[in-house]
Amino acid sequence: MAFNKQTDVAAVSEQSEVKRLLDLDTVSWWKRPNLRRLYLCLVPAVLGVEMTSGYDGSILNGLQAVQPWLDYFGKPSGALLGAITAAFSIGAVIALPIVPVVNDRVGRKHSITIGSLIIIVGVILQTASVDLAMFLVARLLLGVGIPFCISGASQLIAELTFPKHSSVLNGLFNESWYAGAIIAAGVTLGTYAIPNNWSWRIPSLLQIVPSMLQMTFIWFIPESPRWLVSRDRSDEAFEILVKYHAEGDRNSALVHAEFAEIQATVRHEMENSKRHWVELLQTPGNRKRVLIAACVGTFSQWSGNGLVSYYLAKVLATVGITKKKIQNEINLGLTCWNLVTGVTGAFLTKKINRRTQYLIAFVGMTVLFACWTGASADYAKTKNQYAAGAVVAMRQIFVYYMFYTIMHPLTYVFVTEVFPFVHRAKGVALTQFFSRGAASFNSFVNPIALGAIGWKLYIVYVAWLAIETTIIFFLYPETKGPTLEELGRLFEDVNPMVKGHLDLERNEKAEDSHVTYVEDQPKM
Structure with missing residues (x-):
């Protein structure tokens, strides 16, 4: 597969x-x-x-x-x-x-x-x-x-x-x-x-x-129904699903389907996993998940955003905007703009595919960073504080952040979908680890590089953004559509934690159009 x-x-x-x-x-x-x-x-x-x-x-x-x-x-x-x-x-x-x-x-x-x-x-x-x-x-x-x-x-x-x-x-x-x-x-x-x-x-x-x-x-x-199932508290999990996913209707076909799938998958994962960190390196699918978590965390900080977020004053100076008041106004305006576009990006997750949203964002960031680099080079040549290059660069920074914040809401959406329940907490932790590590690296390296080579540092980011876009295209799977339990099938031909019960479930559905309840389903 x-x-x-x-x-x-x-x-x-x-x-x-x-x-x-x-x-x-x-x-x-x-x-x-x-x-x-x-x-x-x-x-x-x-x-x-x-x-x-x-x-x-x-x-x-x-x-x-x-x-x-x-x-x-x-x-x-x-x-x-x-x-x-x-x-x-x-x-x-x-x-x-x-x-x-x-x-x-x-x-x-x-x-x-x-x-x-x-x-x-x-x-x-x-x-x-x-x-x-x-x-x-x-x-x-x-x-x-x-x-x-x-x-x-x-x-x-x-x-x-x-x-x-x-x-x-x-x-x-x-x-x-x-x-x-x-x-x-x-x-x-x-x-x-x-x-x-x-x-x-x-x-x-x-x-x-x-x-x-x-x-x-x-x-x-309430607590997560999936976590409750993992702790042998299935009755509580079922009641939560009934209350919030079916407004109290205990005969809801959706709730029974959800519960059967959650219970079968979580229990199968728990039985076939000791939940140790080393398991993340023992199968091809888990190794791919780890690589994705590392990329999601790192790319969230190494896509040029760290340069602007932490050192906006230095970045603005490279295009001739040096007045502190103007820099502060731009900073506040940019943060408000990011909130608006980020919320828009969050609602887009319901409409478009994950890979599409990622690729649109990274292609857009690569193009805008290249244009931004050109505007900075233009200012470096003219040395005119109010040169057209400075105005163009400012517009490009705002458009760049529009693309960045289209991608930004996907961070935990994508990681929680990529990792199965039994390793989901580790997946989120790995993403945070690489994100924090990349942010720490940025905080020390970017000011040194800006001081040494100025706007030419942007060329490095243009090249790196192109590499990130390529990695995303070939590595990131599409995860929009299936439930959290079903997504485990996308990573390995034989997944010992989920494949078995899903095959059984398909066979049961072929014989009976109704959802087959697992043995210890809560009594009505």
């Missing part, structure tokens, strides 16, 4: 009883009282996770312009400032090896709870910092907490929500990063003029808000 052919997805979808029943379901979510209540609680319980991450990235940039913060901590610069910036990512990398273990043992919900508690402690320490060492420890703790939240939230969305809505909600989850960044920029701007340490302690303290929302609303949403 080919690894990335769209025909494979079509074939699986055509054989899917769940997909057939979903196509027959045309009732909107807002017309379903139980599902509506679930989403109203789910949004503040999980979307705040990436808001915390975005808030952190933006607040540190803002604090570097707050004089009381600079004075209090001795005007950190150079390697010390780099360490403060990187502490968040370093904390995340430290935590990542144990995140999947915790996630699988305590569940998706309480992985968010644990991460939120760690973040709350980190925020309190950061706000009360009396010296730089305490500030650094606080930022490390913030970094440690965030992967627990991201891993739990992305999987909870994928495994709990109504199948038609999971990709959009997971996309919005990732794009909430920009909402956090905008809030942080506004807060630091609003407290900038306070002539004492509250000018930086207030923005630090307000970072606690998303985690407090998570800790409040997490108790009003």
Whole structure:
């Protein structure tokens, strides 16, 4: 079986009883009282996770312009400032090896709870910092907490929500990063003029808000039905599906089809896996999954976005825009633009195929980065601050980010679809590991390269974007359409964890047009 052919997805979808029943379901979510209540609680319980991450990235940039913060901590610069910036990512990398273990043992919900508690402690320490060492420890703790939240939230969305809505909600989850960044920029701007340490302690303290929302609303949403099945709590899983996917109708054909598929797949995976990290390297399909996770994480940071996000002032200077006020206005405008286009990209996941969305984004970024490089070269020749090249470059940066944010919502959508339940937590952790590692690399290398070769660094990114596009074309599979349980069939001709039960299920369907219930299905 080919690894990335769209025909494979079509074939699986055509054989899917769940997909057939979903196509027959045309009732909107807002017309379903139980599902509506679930989403109203789910949004503040999980979307705040990436808001915390975005808030952190933006607040540190803002604090570097707050004089009381600079004075209090001795005007950190150079390697010390780099360490403060990187502490968040370093904390995340430290935590990542144990995140999947915790996630699988305590569940998706309480992985968010644990991460939120760690973040709350980190925020309190950061706000009360009396010296730089305490500030650094606080930022490390913030970094440690965030992967627990991201891993739990992305999987909870994928495994709990109504199948038609999971990709959009997971996309919005990732794009909430920009909402956090905008809030942080506004807060630091609003407290900038306070002539004492509250000018930086207030923005630090307000970072606690998303985690407090998570800790409040997490108790009003259920656990992942798939995780419950893995813990031999099938009755609870069935009741959750009945309540939220069928509005209490215990005779729903869709719920029975979902439950039968979930139970058969999860149990088969659990019986054939010891859930060790080494299993990710033992089969061709799992090795491909690991490679995809590495590419998704790395490409999310190495596609030129890290250059603009962290060093926008230096990038703008290469096209003659050097006034701080104008740079700050562009930064705020760009962040707002990213939120709008990112939300658009999240809703596109419901309409177009994953590979198509990825390829449109990366081809667009490659072309725009090439044009942007030309505009920078034009300015380098003319040395005119208001040369046409500067205006063109600014337009190209905004269009480039439109393509980037079309792709950005797919990060956790794609990874949660690529990995089977038994290794999904590890897949999300791997993606975060490569993303944080790539971001750390960017934070140190890009300013050095910009200082050494200026706009010519963009040529490197043009070439690398072309390589990324080629890798995506040949490596990434199409995952839109089949259920999470059915997607395991796309990776290997013989998958010991899923193939057997799916063959049996197809045979049963050939004999009986109704879904065959597994032995210990909850009693009516």
